[in-house]
Amino acid sequence: MTDSHAGSAETQSRARYLLDGRRVTLTDLLGAGLLSEGEHLSFVRPRMGEKHEATVTSRGWIRLADGEEFRSPSKAALAAVGYGAFDGWSAWQVDDGRFLTQLRQELLDRAAEEADPSEPDEQRQTSLSPGERHTRLKKARESAEAGSPFTLSVQELLGWWGATGRGLVNEQIEADLANHSLVTSPEFDKVPLTATVHLVKAAEEDTEDVALTGSPVTVPVPAGQSEEEESRETGLTVGTLPSALGGVISVKPTATFEEVITLMVLHDFSQLPVLAGPHNLRGTVSWKSIARARHADPGAHLSQAVVDARDVRYDHDLIDVLPTLAEHDFVLVRDQRNAIAGIVTAADVAQAYGDLAGHFLLIGEMDRRLRKVIAGAFALPEVTKLCDPESERITSFGDMTVGDYKRVLENSELWEKLGWPLDRKVFIDRLDEIRRIRNNVMHFNSSDPLPKADVDKIRNLNKLLREYGE
Incomplete structure (x- = not known):
């Protein structure tokens, strides 16, 4: 050079x-x-x-x-x-x-x-x-x-x-x-x-006396937090659920029972928040609280059916909200401006964790099938020669990683020995894509559900392995 x-x-x-x-x-x-x-x-x-x-x-x-x-x-x-x-x-x-x-x-x-x-x-x-x-x-x-x-x-x-x-x-x-x-x-x-x-x-002092130009828009940062050094951990937060900031149907404290009941029936709701403005949460009404209020007083007003409501910020860790959801079935969610912006139910959380579990199951199937293919076609010394020359890490096929599977199958001699009528480069390119997807999921690097295209890639690889690997 x-x-x-x-x-x-x-x-x-x-x-x-x-x-x-x-x-x-x-x-x-x-x-x-x-x-x-x-x-x-x-x-x-x-x-x-x-x-x-x-x-x-x-x-x-x-x-x-x-x-x-x-x-x-x-x-x-x-x-x-x-x-x-x-x-x-x-x-x-x-x-x-x-x-x-x-x-x-x-x-x-x-x-x-x-x-x-x-x-x-x-x-x-x-x-x-x-x-x-x-x-x-x-x-x-x-x-x-x-x-x-x-x-x-x-x-x-x-x-x-x-x-x-x-x-x-x-x-x-x-x-x-x-x-x-x-x-x-x-x-x-x-x-x-x-x-x-x-x-x-990025947040400045509440005054604007150190601003460079214009009228900056700022957001609050907790006292003592350094924006250039602190790295936040990423996991499932309340706000990552679609319903959390998706809006909420509510009633005012002056609403009637008839208004509440009509809304709950039309939307198939079990409860409705009572708001005296977007930031002022007065509580909730539910079928249970309505029944109790009217049982105690047939002429009751809506205020007698309002019960306490639980609310959390959108950036609250979801796992910390699980006990509240188990007890109350739902929480109301406040956005970055502290306004009530949505509702999260126990069913929403069950679906979120269910989707995550589904990804683990798909990846687990892929891992087992790749290991079965390699264990059935090659001797362990052939594998360790490529993946672990020092023979310190891989003592059985069960010790292999997806990276190891890739190293074995991209080897032209071993691929030929496998006898699959498939293009090795195309297969390895797809396996490498899935390796990156798998690492994000297995290491909890993402709080997002897998895109459908990524899920389809794993499903289709599993389908191929079922067809050629049996």
């Missing part, structure tokens, strides 16, 4: 490194010459009459006046003030007046200029290159600052990264969004794929 080619490859690698799935740090700014060791930083809060000062250390940390050091600008801002939640990148500024977020943007812009605009994401084969994705996120940031945030479905958002479901891609999305001081509202990994989210500015 010539020096010019080597330099070009190094530049491309650096650009890809900065643009694709990692959070920019102050160390990156130091390395690019945008910050220097000992550089003075200030965090001005005009409405509070405060000014906090700090310096940048040689390792890219922020040293406060009292000597404390923090890698995260947000944690440094929190420690300087002593309370609240801040987007530290939009809080700290250098002496020429530029904020850290502007320096970060300059670094990312440089990387985007160096990146190959035609280079796709190799792992997900998306139509967006890292540079194209950077441009789109930059426009989203500008729209958020202007008070007109981008609005799109979770599925559309995932498409920017070439993904069809959430899982391992979540961390890359969160990092790329954070590099542009963006978050989604509601959180994209806590709602159904069909839900609509807004790309808004």
Whole structure:
């Protein structure tokens, strides 16, 4: 490789490194010459009459006046003030007046200029290159600052990264969004794929005195949480169930029994929430509570049939809600604005976990059939020679992984020995696709149900194995 080619490859690698799935740090700014060791930083809060000062250390940390050091600008801002939640990148500024977020943007812009605009994401084969994705996120940031945030479905958002479901891609999305001081509202990994989210500015202080331009749209972040360091665990949350944010039919406290009963019959409901406004939950009425109220007082009003209701936020872990569902059969769900936005029943949860169990059963069948095919056609030494030359991991066919199955079956000599009248490359390509699907499911990397196309791939492979593997 010539020096010019080597330099070009190094530049491309650096650009890809900065643009694709990692959070920019102050160390990156130091390395690019945008910050220097000992550089003075200030965090001005005009409405509070405060000014906090700090310096940048040689390792890219922020040293406060009292000597404390923090890698995260947000944690440094929190420690300087002593309370609240801040987007530290939009809080700290250098002496020429530029904020850290502007320096970060300059670094990312440089990387985007160096990146190959035609280079796709190799792992997900998306139509967006890292540079194209950077441009789109930059426009989203500008729209958020202007008070007109981008609005799109979770599925559309995932498409920017070439993904069809959430899982391992979540961390890359969160990092790329954070590099542009963006978050989604509601959180994209806590709602159904069909839900609509807004790309808004990461939370700043309740004041707007450190905003760059415009009137930023903000969402709250729990005090003490650092948006550039904390990585959320992804699992089933209440909001990932379709009914959780799908709307709710309710009645006002002034409704009549006749209105309630008519709605419950027409919709085949067992209960209805009673709301005095989208945020004001008064309780619920059910067939049981109506019967009890009228039994105690034939002339009862609806208020005498209203009983307490359980409500949870959409981002609450679903597993923690199971005891409440077991006792009350349903919970009402509040969205990111704390409004009652839907209802989740025990039946909804049973279906969600049932779908997940079905995926495990399909994958289990595939695993057993592949193992049976290999164990029936080859000797164990033939397998270990390819998959485990040291003979330390595989002591029986039961120790094999899907990756091992692939290594065995992609071997031309063993494939020939198998005697299947099928194309080896096409089969191995499909097996590799299913290996990635299987890893996401078995390692709980995704909170989403498998797309029908993925389920069909596993079903069809199982069908082929039943036909040729017997």
